[in-house]
Every structure is written in structure tokens, then in C-alpha cells.
Amino acid sequence: MADAAPLPGAGTPRGSLIDGFGRRITYLRISVTDRCDLRCRYCMAEEMRFLPPKALMTIDEIAEIADAFIARGVNRIRLTGGEPLVRRGAVDLARTIGRNLGHGLDELTLTTNGTRLADQAHALVDAGVRRVNVSLDSRDPERFRHITRTGDLARVLDGIAAGRDAGLRIKINMVALKGLNEDDIEPMLRWCAAEGHGLTLIETMPLGDTGEDRTDRYLPLDAVRQQLERRYTLVPIPERTGGPARYTHVAELDAKLGFITPLTNNFCAGCNRVRLTAEGHLYLCLGHEDRIDLRGALREGGRAALDDALDRAMLAKPEAHAFRIEADRPAVARHMSVTGG
Ligand code: SAM
């Protein structure tokens, strides 16, 4: 962790966040809690230990840190977790951050498992959220329960429908899992096309011990893509949403299909993002342990110290992740739910 010595120039207005490799940081993901009401096999262990509530930043602290990022040129923020909507105050946080929309912030989004979306969709729209990613790895109730270990598919589908009715644009995130949901991919694509949702497929990443062997579950997306291309015409589209996904237009279905391929296709050169945990640690890369304690800086020295910490963070951001699925241990001991997927 970086030390807290002030940098030269502390107290003067700060510029954009540019890391040591010349990449401009414009995207912040905030894990508002590490807790979740599901236990997806690729994400968490069945008996997960979560942080005690008092270890979390307060909602006001998260908002203050978000403000500091926006003042330094971050124009997109995504709330995630864990499951963001299980934290009391998550919608208040969205509302507070949403006040910056049109004043430096271009977009506020959310990644959710959808279990609580039915209750909160309208409030999220009122807060300024227009797009949400909902994770859905199968539309078969049994399989969905198996993958999430506890989930009720009907509840998630209700959440998705309520979100859409409230005016949210929905993108479905699906982790491709060998032997678990391979044959759900094409039906999911057709369903998403019919419902007007985008679909993004994700390769499973070696983060945190889940109590299961990931090597068996790793499904390279180039193989999935080749399979789909036997039936569909996938036309690459240049659209970027501030994330690592590469998009295609599926001509026969008039649908958008994205691929996130950290393992088969390293996307680090264009990285524009950093991740804030619920405890206030800023991780500079999903695949490294380097982190900066922003909450500590804020509590000790207020906004000036926070800005100093952001400057130090830029110097600490690594060039690339080093994920390898074959390794016998997770590449990073932290779970995705801690760093914010
Ligand atoms: N609970 C919310 C959800 O599931 O959408 C937000 C947090 S979850 C950690 C964010 C995304 O990370 C989800 O789309 C999930 O499928 C994905 N994810 C979790 N663990 C992963 C892993 N080991 N490899 C790849 N994606 C993962």
C-alpha cells in the first residue's frame, strides 16, 4: 500500500487522472458491498465470509470519493458488488452520485443479479440510471439454481421485466461455463434478441477461491464465437461502452452480442478504469493486488489527501493483468465480489 506523504503541489487544483502508461482513467466501478444473496459457483464459495457492516465505508464517504473522481475527469460510474441492491442506502447513493449527471458525469450504471430489481427499478430511474447489466447464466430454473446455488429464476426474470417497464435499458451478462451452460448460450441470444436486451458473454476469470476447480469450467469465447458463426452472421461494431467488451451485430436476429475475453484476448492496453471496494480500497487492476487506501486518506486528510492518494494511484497502476486459467491457484485471492465485477 502507498504511504500517505503529501505530494508536491498538494492543495492546488488537480488535473485528469493519467497513469504511468499514458492511459486516461475515466471509468470508476464501485463495489457498494461485498455481500450477495446468491452464491454463483464461479464467483463465490458456498460458505462465504463477508465483511462486518462496520468495515464498510458509509454511503456519504462513497459519495465523497465519487465526487473526487468526477472532479478529476471520471465521467462514467458503475455501482456493483457483491450485489449492490442488498445494501441499504444503495439507491440513496445512486441519487447522490446521479446529481453529477450533466456536470462532469456522463453516465451512472449498475450491475445487478436482478433479485431486487423489481422493487428498486423506479427509484434507480429517478436517480438517473438508464442502463443496467443483469447477470443471468441460464434461463432454465434448475440450472439457474445450480449455478447460483440458491437463486430463484422467476424472481430475476420479474426484476428484468420490471426494469425494462421502468425505462431501463437492460444488458444481460452471461458467464460462459463449460459443461454448465454451453447449450444455454444460443437460446439466451435468441431470447435477448426477442426481448430487446443486449447480451454479453464473459470468460470465467481466476479470482478468489470458490471451492471449485475453474480449469474444468473455462470455456474460451473464440470457440463459442466460431460455433455461433456457423448459424449467424456476426458483424463487428465499433461501439465501446467504456468497458472491455467487443461488440458484434447478429444480422439474422438484429441483436447486439458482446464478448469479454480477458484470457483469450488481453484488453489491458486500452484500460480506462479503476475499482473501489466497499472498504475504500482502490484497486488499479482486477488482476493485481496493488491498492491504495482512499478511505484512510479521506478520513485522515480530507479532500486534499484524497487527491494526493489518487495521484499516487496513477503511478501504481500496472500495465496489464497476468491471468492464466491453468494455474493451480486463483491468480488473485480476492473474489470478484470484493473488487466489483
Ligand atoms: N452481483 C452482481 C451481478 O452478479 O451482476 C454484481 C457483481 S458480479 C461480481 C459482476 C459480474 O461479475 C457478473 O456479471 C458476474 O457474472 C461476473 N463474475 C463474477 N465472478 C466472475 C469470475 N470469476 N469470472 C468472470 N466473471 C465473473
Ligand code: SF4
Ligand atoms: Fe453474487 Fe454477482 Fe457473485 Fe453471483 S456473480 S455470487 S450474483 S456477486
